[in-house]
Amino acid sequence: MNFENFSDFLAMGGHGLYVWMAYGVALIVFVANVAGPVLKKKDILKKHAQRLKREKMTS
Amino acid sequence: MWTFFHKLGSPKWFYEISGKWLPWFAVLSAILLVVGSVWALAFAPADYQQGNSFRIIYIHVPAALLAQSCFIMMAISGAIGLIWKMKIADVFVKAAAPIGASFTFLALLTGAVWGKPTWGTWWIWDARLTSMLILLFLYFGVMALQSAIEDASTAAKASAVLALVGMVNIPIIKYSVEWWNTLHQPATFTLTEKPSMPVEMWVPLLVMVIGYYCFFATVILLRTRNEILERERRTNWVKKLLEKGKDKEAAL
Numbered sequence: 001m002n003f004e005n006f007s008d009f010l011a012m013g014g015h016g017l018y019v020w021m022a023y024g025v026a027l028i029v030f031v032a033n034v035a036g037p038v039l040k041k042k043d044i045l046k047k048h049a050q051r052l053k054r055e056k057m058t059s
Numbered sequence: 060m061w062t063f064f065h066k067l068g069s070p071k072w073f074y075e076i077s078g079k080w081l082p083w084f085a086v087l088s089a090i091l092l093v094v095g096s097v098w099a100l101a102f103a104p105a106d107y108q109q110g111n112s113f114r115i116i117y118i119h120v121p122a123a124l125l126a127q128s129c130f131i132m133m134a135i136s137g138a139i140g141l142i143w144k145m146k147i148a149d150v151f152v153k154a155a156a157p158i159g160a161s162f163t164f165l166a167l168l169t170g171a172v173w174g175k176p177t178w179g180t181w182w183i184w185d186a187r188l189t190s191m192l193i194l195l196f197l198y199f200g201v202m203a204l205q206s207a208i209e210d211a212s213t214a215a216k217a218s219a220v221l222a223l224v225g226m227v228n229i230p231i232i233k234y235s236v237e238w239w240n241t242l243h244q245p246a247t248f249t250l251t252e253k254p255s256m257p258v259e260m261w262v263p264l265l266v267m268v269i270g271y272y273c274f275f276a277t278v279i280l281l282r283t284r285n286e287i288l289e290r291e292r293r294t295n296w297v298k299k300l301l302e303k304g305k306d307k308e309a310a311l
Contacts, residue, residue: 023115052302
């Protein structure tokens with residue numbers, strides 16, 4: 001461990017704002033990259049399952 | 060080799076095999092990124108000049124690396140799509156653009172946040188930064204083409220051409236720090252030389268780089284699979300898949 005205690009860890013030697021801002025944005029980018037296609041897939045499956053059902057009922 | 064190439068042409072085969080790869084990449088990238096981040100933030104030593112703001116390197120360098128290699132893969136894939144009319148290649152180009160854009164954005168933003176305490180400025184029109192900004196706009200260009208052109212094969216052709224022309228920018232990014240007198244420091248790592256950093260600094264960086272690439276593999280598979288489902292929705296195999304494993308598939 002490179003830091004004495006937890007508040008030192010948060011302060012990052014006075015650069016805490018920059019370090020945590022950078023890591024925060026990185027986290028958002030990563031989460032958004034996964035959430036986007038996962039939600040899209042649910043949407044696609046729902047949409048096409050419904051369409052399939054409709055087509056079966058009409059035919 | 061050629062049978063593999065032929066199989067790649069089959070969306071159904073790709074959808075099935077990628078479903079098997081996906082969890083491995085996902086788990087591997089999650090482990091590497093968590094271990095790498097904790098290591099980078101809490102255990103790596105502080106830089107003697109930059110102090111703790113140097114820890115931003117662990118998310119900045121892999122993002123910039125990935126942003127560029129994603130573009131190269133996109134251009135190669137675009138060329139394959141143009142020459143051999145391979146559907147999967149077209150799908151890859153479409154899927155890669157938004158991921159590449161997001162990592163270019165991350166590289167620029169973490170660079171700015173790093174620049175403030177290190178150089179005293181968030182942004183400067185220096186060759187490395189400007190060429191990375193151009194890379195972001197190239198990604199936006201591909202995304203715009205994809206959403207503006209209705210016909211999938213026309214959109215794929217236009218995107219492939221833009222990606223290939225945009226390749227000019229890649230060596231400019233790479234050599235910008237050598238050709239011009241820039242604020243940006245030269246490459247931290249090269250394949251040919253020994254790293255100029257101590258081991259306890261570069262090992263976590265290596266972990267993060269591999270983690271980023273596994274993450275890219277995970278997300279590109281998620282996106283290509285979605286695109287395949289959309290494009291193949293009229294085929295029997297997708298219909299069957301929709302009917303039987305609705306709940307099971309939705310989990311992935």
